[in-house]
Amino acid sequence: MYNLLDGLRIIEASSFVASPTAGLYCAQFGAEVIRVDQVGGGPDYHRWPVTEANDSLYWENLNRAKKSVALDLTQPEGRELLQALVQSVGQFITNFPADGFLSHATLAEGRQDLVTVRVMGWPDGTPALDYTVNNAVGYPMMTGIGPEPVNHVLPAWDLLSGAYAAFALLAAIRRREQTGLGSEVRVPLSDVAIGTVANLGGVAEVLHNNANRSRLGNTVYGLFGRDFVTKDGVRTMIVVVTHRQWANLIAALGLTDAVGAVEAERGVSFAKDDGLRFEHRDALFPLFEAAIGALDHAAMVTVFDAAGVVHSAYKTMLDAAHDSCLVGDNPIFSASDANPSGLAYPAAGAFGTIPQLQRADAKPAPRNGQHSEEILSEALGLSSGEIARLIDSGIIGIAK
Incomplete structure (x- = not known):
């Protein structure tokens, strides 16, 4: 953990890998990232791997160092609170649909200089996952030895899209600082995937040869x-x-x-x-x-x-987890025993190392709704009585 982004507050409304990764990377460099989820957790709240108690180890590691606000987004009042939070803060990361109550146009009506970064599947808004985008750009037909396609298990396009979205957010904020203008940056997984293929020479190669590259098993192409x-x-x-x-x-x-x-x-x-x-x-x-x-x-x-x-x-991954160079003596890891799951294990912080700064330990993920009262009071100025009413009505969720 470093404090390079200290003072930057970001609202994140997202799920699964790409969009939460963008928020995670910002949080690891000191931004205050406030993740807003449905009361009780979003669709990824119990995604595997999980503990015996059904706590997601996936969720609590992709959401380290963030704060959590829980709202009932099925209700108009809950959606209005999320809109108000985004407009109050001014920086927003999401993978919600481009249309609807979280569209940039709708949100910008109340905050003209709003910066939104939206992770998408396809540019037209059609949903897609890393694994469906990957097969569309041809990589499973280049791995293995054939004839069947071989899917890899690493969600590479999710991770690259998340990193690109974090970069895009900071770039858009810099533009706003220079011009006063807000903007929406859309980051489709499909564009990250095919753009990466092109950057590595793949599109030029197959068009020039009018043929696909031969499958090589574990042989490295060109080396x-x-x-x-x-x-x-x-x-x-x-x-x-x-x-x-x-x-x-x-x-x-x-x-x-x-x-x-x-x-x-x-x-x-x-x-x-x-x-x-x-x-x-x-x-x-x-x-x-x-x-x-x-x-x-x-x-x-x-x-x-x-x-x-x-x-x-x-x-094996178990071998890697016990490797002193990769984990045990690696300064990106710190001991973590304050996890929502209750498990203690090494937690990763910022991947980058800044020799001139002291590295802080990785922070735990929040519990669903852990910071609802704090954030709604600070960001929106809601009174304790109003917050209590919203909790009693189920519009706001708090950690139990």
Whole structure:
């Protein structure tokens, strides 16, 4: 946790991954992010993984360091309170539909300089999820070895969209500071996905070739990279991204002469050409399979580390959670025992490190409605009697 955004208050009305991620990243850098949910929790409040008591570990980690206001958004009075909060604060992150009571046009009637960032599925408002967008841009047809598509489990487009939305919010706020103008920034998952494909050269590639890229399994496209198995059965990923790493790799494995023979036979030089190493992988991979397969993993690690070769053994997520480098001694993590679930475990804070500033510990997520009275009093000036009436009528929810 850092306080770079101290003094910035943001209303967030969202669910699932992308939009809450935008709020999370702002909160981790010191913004006061107020998440507004339905009384009792929104559609993601019990999303798996959950504890035996049905507390969502997903929810309490995507919503760390935020405050929670609970309103009955099925009732006009509850919706009006959310509108008033957004207009009072002036910064809004959401994945609610572009039309309706949280449309930017409606909200801006009461706050002309309002900044809204809206995470969407498709640009026309059609709903979409990370996993449906991913299959639309073609990646599942490039992974595995076929013929079936292979979906990955990481919600990459959600996470990228959330990060982009946080960036877009700050960019729009800066524009407002310079011009006094508000704006709505719409961030569709589909545009983040296909735009990323284009930024990586994929759209140009397939149009230029008029063909799809071949499926490569665990081979890295355009580089020398693949998984290999050591003598003692440890599967390890090895990737070469510089010419020095290539020279060090073949020297470490004693393959200089064997690789030279392939070069002579095929009339090529691999010394300074990533693409040639990739194109001639049919001749190179068997050499490396044999050399690595003759070494125990510990011996390979010693040799590779001394040579500066980039490698990593495959691990389970449980392995990673017990890894001292990744978690145990990693300063982005801090012990957390104040979680709504009641569980104690390492909690992640800001991913970025600022050497000039002291890092604060990760903060817990709120309980649904934990800050309803505080925020409605401060932001809207509601009296204690009015808040009590709204609680009694079920329009406002409070943590129990």
